[in-house]
Amino acid sequence: MDDGKIIELYFSRDEGAIRATADKYGRLLTHISEGILASPPDAEECVNDTYLRAWESIPPTRPVSLSAYLARIVRNLSLNRYRADRARRASTADVILDELSECLPAPSGDPTEDLALRDALRRFVLSLPERDRIIFTRRYFYMSTVADIARELGMGQSSVKVTLHRQRVRLRTYLETEDIQI
Amino acid sequence: MIDKRTHRLLDALSDLDDATLDAARPSIADSATDISDPSPRASKTPGGKKRPISRRGMRRIIALAASIALVFAIALYLFIPVEDAPRIAKYEDDEYYPLISAIANFYYEKTGYRNNFDRLLDGILDMFLARGGSDISPTPPADFGSAGSAPGDEVPEGSSQNGSYVEVTDNQVADVIESDIMKATDKYIFRLASRVAYNNNLYLRVYSVAGEATALVSELELSLESDSGIVIANATEMYLSADATRVTLVERYHDNDYNFHTLIRAVDVSDVQNMSVVGEIVISGNYTDSRMVGDLLLVVGNYTPKRASIDYGDPTTFVPHVTDKNGTRSVEMENVLLPEELTDTGCSVVTLVDTTSLEAVDSAALYNFTDTLYTTAESIYLVNSFSKEKITDEGISYGFVAYSEIARLSWSEDGIDLCGRVTVEGNVKDQYSLDERDGHLRVVTTTTTTFDDDGEYVHDFDASLFILNIDGMTIRTSVEYFAPTGERAMSVRFDGDRLYVCTALVIDPVTFCDPVYFFDLGDYDNITATDTGDIDGYSSSLIQYPNGILLGVGEVDGFDKLEIYREEDGKVISVDKHVFDGLVSSEYKSYFIDREHSLIGMDIIDYSEIDPELGVPEGAGRHIYAVFSVAGDEITLVSALPMNAGYSLNRTRAVAIGDYLYITNENGIFTINLFGGSD
Secondary structure (H helix, E strand, C coil), X not given: CCHHHHHHHHHCCCCHHHHHHHHHHHHHHHHHHHHHHCCHHHHHHHHHHHHHHXXXXXXXXXXXXXXXXXXXXXXXXXXXXXXXXXXXXXXXXHHHHHHHHHHCCCCCCCCCCHHHHHHHHHHHHHHCCHHHHHHHHHHHCCCCCHHHHHHHHCCCHHHHHHHHHHHHHHHHHHHHHCCCCC | CCCHHHHHHHHHHHHCCHHHHHHHCCCCCCXXXXXXXXXXXXXXXXXXXXXXXXXXXXXXXXXXXXXXXXXXXXXXXXXXXXXXXXXXXXXXXXXXXXXXXXXXXXXXXXXXXXXXXHHXXXXXXXXXXXXXXXXXXXXXXXXXXXXCEEECCCCCCCCCCCCCEECCCCCCECCEEECECEEEECCEEEEEECCCCCCXXXXXXXXXXXXXXXXXEEEEEECCECCCEEEEEEEEEEEECCCCCEEEEEEEEEECCCCEEEEEEEEECCCHHHCEEEEEEEEECEEEEEEEECCEEEEEEEECECHHHCCCCCXXXXXXXXXXXXXXXXXXXXXXECCCCCCCCCEEEEEEEECCCCEEEEEEEEECCCCCEEECCCEEEEEEEXXXXXXXXXXXXEEEEEEEEEEEEEEECCEEEEEEEEEEECECCCHHHEEXXXXXXXXXXXXXXXXXXXXXXXXXXXEEEEEEECCCCEEEEEECCCCCCCCEEEEEEEECCEEXXXXXXXXXXXXXXXXXXEEECCCCCCCEEEECCCCCCEEEEEEECCCCCEEEEEEECCEEEEEXXXXXXXXXXXXXXXXXXXXXXXXXXXXXXXXXXCEEEEEEEECCCCCCCCCCCCCCCCEEEEEEECCCCCCEEEXXXXXXXXXXXXXXXXXXXXXXXXXXXXXXXXXXXXCCCCC
């Protein structure tokens, strides 16, 4: 079903909207959540919570891209759960956090406000060449594994690792140049 | 360390725009599949009982075991390590013991001689392949003197001296002269010409500077063959002394065993009607590059000793040396730079020669350094390229990464001194990738990672800039991986505080992208850059002109091109481009570059015969020498001269003296009235 029609179902408070959302995006949302939590039951809960959040927020929100909107919700819910669960299993998120710690500029002042930080990161990602941008977003937003990224883009895993490493070096330099404090 | 800050960064990444997220959205993942080992199958007969082994079967098993034991015994004999360390203890008191030890251990480790199999194999290979490097003869070559001058037209009346020096070559560093096949004064043009394709003759020609009346004044045939070897004619270049009385030739020469040396010949041209070779020097190693400051000539060659000929009791068999009128002298051990690990027995031999007396002043040998040379009036930089595996702190292997070790030497009339060295990531393309300014060495490299991508070797490229402190040779700062992933630095040009770099992605035979970067190096703590974004093709040479104009000479879609760039409103823009339907010389020294008038001249073969954009006169034919103006916002043709064929475009040279442009090739001299108006 077209995204526009699904959103119209939300606006007309037709519960078929959730069924349509699950049919179209359920596997994507599960994939994102399992990548973070490494636990199918926990991921299922987060995905169900995502449907609830979507039902509660649409309307008044009218997402331009329904998939991106839902991906943000499930990602945030899954990360919150990840942080709260001390007994969690090892997941891709552990490795990704480890990688991102390389990008932190040396602290030298008060933390930058959230809005400015997000804006800077948005600009950084947009400055990347297209292929690099996709790889970066797949890894650090969608929390995909290197193997998945390599397979879908038709690259070798080593090539993906090298590209990610160089992007992290660039990100760190960029944050230092922009004087962004985290 | 993972802490709240890392989580904050991760959260902040949730705010990427929808288009970015949609473009990167993964395909639906499959669920994980279980992998279980298949249970091993027991070898059983139907019914489940095991068969007894027959006598014949037992004999077969015994025979098989005996064969295996025999093979094992042979393998033990061949592959058990045997001690065969190099016997060099008797040289411990020798001046060259560190070098002897390094070379001997290199060959020992390289061949292993770790077992009898290696020893046997190496003996066989030595016998059939005659492996090794150059075999240096300490004896000077037989006379390479000239065949005598051939007087040509008379010297114009009143010209009793050879005139004032005029620079022909676009030297990278001011007052550090580069060799060339043409030099000039305001009275004479000196030109090396190899008349036929097989390089079996070489001439030093002198032309008069007389506008359209220019003529051949004199010609000296230079001997190329002697009893001991042959000179490679088309590799010969020269220097002209400041007082225009002496030409110094730098040449490649090989002996009758095809071992390569560097030959330096001095030609007395004080009387152009009676020129003659007056002396020569032979230096170990194949000539690669040279520079001249004043009367001091710096020569660099690559030398590798021939393993089969090495006698540690005779330094001339393994130490580079020079032979001049004072005899043969080997490089002193204190001037031999050995790395921690010798990866090759080849070295760069750096020799200082006083061209007034034709004597070697000093020499040095740097092992493993056999690549790019960059020289200033006081420093020499040599580069050693190598690769090694890069493993991160997390234990991830990024494959084999290319590195460049840069060594600095200081040089003066007192000699050569070895200074520091430093290693940076990436390969240095050429001399233009290095630049020394105000106590810093700026270096642009192409970073190369080679990794095994599921059985296929893949190379990944990028470009980086390093700023080095020359005191101590340390890295002050860097801008790493500034190019789009996969692109390499195709051309580099430093101009004071400005740096221009052209990168490109090359998938033979096509190139994609061509960002041209303009860097501002005014503040090393705040290096900024702008670029053109993707442009078709690439530039192999970048030439800076006044008023912020940058000219690129390169290729697009298989055709040669000229393109001019300028920085405007914080961006780099392509101002104009001309694509040639033909061939343009690829040798930088063949371009006539006049920055004062924003001109460039080059030898062109135009396949279209009549190029409307060029405005070539009808009937001019395919071969022309074209002079373009790159001033303002367009490339315009200023002059086009029909040329004769039958020689390499790369050996054309041109110089402007007075109103005329003098163009020389193997066949003669031509003129264009460039600044004097119509004739």
